[in-house]
Amino acid sequence: xxxxxxxxxxxxxxxAEGLTRDYDLQITRLHDGKVFxxxxxxxxxxxxxITFGKNAPEMFxxxxxxxxxxxxxxxxxxxxxxxxxxxxxxxLARGYGxxxxxxxxxxxxxxxxxxxxxxQKKEIITVxxxxxxxxxxxxxxxxxxxxxxxxxxxxxxxxxxxxxxxWFTPTPFYAEMGGQVGDTGELTTVSGKIIKITNTVRVGAHxxxxxxxxxxxxxxxTKGPVKASVDFWRRSWIEAHHSAxxxxxxxxxxxxxxxxRQKGSYVGPDRLRFDFSSIEAMKPEEISEVERLVNEKIAxxxxxxxxxxxxxxxxxxxxxxxxxxxxxxxxxxxxxxxDYSRELCAGTHVASTADIGAFHxxxxxxxAAGVRRIEAICGTDLILPRLIDQxxxxxxxxxxxxxxxxxxxxxxxxSLENFKALxxxxxxxxxxxxxxxxxxxxxxxARVFLQRVWxxxxxxxxxxxxxxxxxxxxxxxxxxxxxxxxxxxxxxxxPAWLGExxxxxxxxxxxxxxxxxxxxxxxxAVGELKKHWQGVAVLATVSGGKVALIASVAPEFxxxxxxxxxxxxxxxxxxxxxxxxxxxxxxxxxxPADLDRALAVARELLG
Numbered sequence: 001x002x003x004x005x006x007x008x009x010x011x012x013x014x015x016a017e018g019l020t021r022d023y024d025l026q027i028t029r030l031h032d033g034k035v036f037x038x039x040x041x042x043x044x045x046x047x048x049x050i051t052f053g054k055n056a057p058e059m060f061x062x063x064x065x066x067x068x069x070x071x072x073x074x075x076x077x078x079x080x081x082x083x084x085x086x087x088x089x090x091x092l093a094r095g096y097g098x099x100x101x102x103x104x105x106x107x108x109x110x111x112x113x114x115x116x117x118x119x120q121k122k123e124i125i126t127v128x129x130x131x132x133x134x135x136x137x138x139x140x141x142x143x144x145x146x147x148x149x150x151x152x153x154x155x156x157x158x159x160x161x162x163x164x165x166x167w168f169t170p171t172p173f174y175a176e177m178g179g180q181v182g183d184t185g186e187l188t189t190v191s192g193k194i195i196k197i198t199n200t201v202r203v204g205a206h207x208x209x210x211x212x213x214x215x216x217x218x219x220x221x222t223k224g225p226v227k228a229s230v231d232f233w234r235r236s237w238i239e240a241h242h243s244a245x246x247x248x249x250x251x252x253x254x255x256x257x258x259x260x261r262q263k264g265s266y267v268g269p270d271r272l273r274f275d276f277s278s279i280e281a282m283k284p285e286e287i288s289e290v291e292r293l294v295n296e297k298i299a300x301x302x303x304x305x306x307x308x309x310x311x312x313x314x315x316x317x318x319x320x321x322x323x324x325x326x327x328x329x330x331x332x333x334x335x336x337x338x339d340y341s342r343e344l345c346a347g348t349h350v351a352s353t354a355d356i357g358a359f360h361x362x363x364x365x366x367x368a369a370g371v372r373r374i375e376a377i378c379g380t381d382l383i384l385p386r387l388i389d390q391x392x393x394x395x396x397x398x399x400x401x402x403x404x405x406x407x408x409x410x411x412x413x414x415s416l417e418n419f420k421a422l423x424x425x426x427x428x429x430x431x432x433x434x435x436x437x438x439x440x441x442x443x444x445x446a447r448v449f450l451q452r453v454w455x456x457x458x459x460x461x462x463x464x465x466x467x468x469x470x471x472x473x474x475x476x477x478x479x480x481x482x483x484x485x486x487x488x489x490x491x492x493x494x495p496a497w498l499g500e501x502x503x504x505x506x507x508x509x510x511x512x513x514x515x516x517x518x519x520x521x522x523x524x525a526v527g528e529l530k531k532h533w534q535g536v537a538v539l540a541t542v543s544g545g546k547v548a549l550i551a552s553v554a555p556e557f558x559x560x561x562x563x564x565x566x567x568x569x570x571x572x573x574x575x576x577x578x579x580x581x582x583x584x585x586x587x588x589x590x591x592p593a594d595l596d597r598a599l600a601v602a603r604e605l606l607g
Contacts, residue, residue, distance in 0.1 A: 068099070069098055072104020072106075072108060075100055075101065075102070079109075086102065086105060135206075136207065138170040139173075139174065140172055141174050141183070142348060147227045149225055150168040150171065150228050151168065151225075153168045153221055154168070163213050165212075166187070166209070166211075167207065167209060172185075173208065175200045176200065177202055178265075178345065179245075179267050179347075180347040181267065183200045183238075184196075184197055184199060184200075185229050185231045186229055188229070189221060189223065189226055190225055191220050193217050193220050195212055195220075197211065237268075238267060238268060238348065239350045240350055240379050241269070241378050242345075244356050244359050244376065247294045247359075248294055251294050252274075252374075255286050255290050262321075263277055264371075272375070272377075273375050274374045275373045279370050281364070281366065282372070288458075295358065297337070297338065298357070299354070300353060301352050302338035303352055304352055304353065305336045306334070306349065309332060309334060311332045314344070320334060321344070322343070333345060356378050360378075360454060362375050394460055398410050401471060405471050411467075413459060416457065419453045486520065490521070490528040491528065494525065494532065497512060504606040505560070507536055507561070508533065508534065509603060509606060512538075512539050513541075514541045517543065521541065522540075526539065526584070535554055536552070536566075537552045538550070538570070539552075540599065545590065547576065547589045547592050551563040551567050551585045553566075553583050553584075554583075563580055563582060564581060564582060567579055569605060570602050571589055573589075573594050574595055575589040
């Protein structure tokens, strides 16, 4: 019943964090440690499985079965990595009959708090020279990104003078906020020198700091008019991922229901990351449906319309997604996409959904109790290289399968075949412009084509799994037939070998090179030999430049000589190694030229 107690603890924690609705909608009652959903009864799934996935019991068992006391380090990892509160860990530990080192856990927690406090203190010291009211920055980057003339140029040094923070207004650089990364770009000074901006962060309520390592150009920065330009392509990729995040949120709620609420996000030029509330892993068909819905909205070329308004006018509006843990000012920005997505968001976005290009989910998994994460990429520039890599890997996989069964016929998919023809035009290392050129070749139907390729690649992957399974079954049948044929041959040949046996130090001994044949014959030959003869046998095969060895010693002779020791002595002679039991051992090597000498040494070991 302790799993039922755990669920009660989860619900208690959820209510404390304001998540009551999410959990109560999905976990409605407990009975004998089993969890029942509102819609259907799940068979014997524990709260641990529901919260952390079906493999959770095995994953967590390694912590609770490893020692009589759970270490403070493991307890801290369960809290810091998986979101397990200490009381829940102690409850689970009791279920396994062990205790928890809470003293060490508290030490590690205190160390973490100290690190966090030190980081905050360092930040305060870094910006202490800045007067937030004096250095107010007007952000104009929603509409102006290039060659913006800036004024009121100041800077503060940090990191021992190796880096600096630049302060100016207006600025086209978006400061890191709300999950969206800060802009990068460059400043052009009055003398034509270029200052690289490596990141942009918000400081206080109104100031924006622009980070640079070009401290040797700071004198030029303060001399006269400076032109500021955002890295245009990087910003475009960020905007594509940000708008896609909004559509993803809508699609998740459509597929999973209203309990799929945003819990965090990352929006960068390379990918997006979206955390949402859910106590169950998404099914493959649900992931595919979410991906399909997002791409459908992208293809619809819906308008993305930001609008500024008074927060008091939209506060509590159920039609606008807003996060009550966030702090909003008097004026807010409502970003509407089509007629299906409306969110309060200060980030930058594309003008229309078609600008996103394409959307592809690359991962879905749990990150904490009741929280899951989707990672995805947008745009042909990012997706095309990934698809090319996947297609190449699948081609290599099929080539390996053909080696095992040459008469295989590869599944054919129209768009995938066209895509492979496109891949053939590329070399191993493809510059970025080549991918862009490829998209140009695909024309206006590029998005539809790539979406079809994704589907084909997924279907192709599933077909390859089925083909491999069939090959395994075929190989087992072939092995059975081959074994039967070898066994029939051995019943004829083995009796003839007995004439080659000799007696060494009172022990019957047979050493024989069976030549170029399947090494699978060796254990069969030993088994057939034992039907007619008892003694010490050392047999070998040579195939494809490799030597296979087997040694068999009848039980009455294992006190004088052991099979494992024979193989250990002779395998190195043929460039290999091996070993085994006193009555049976195997080995091999890669030097067939010395096989006769190895067999002679086996005889010498008898004395």
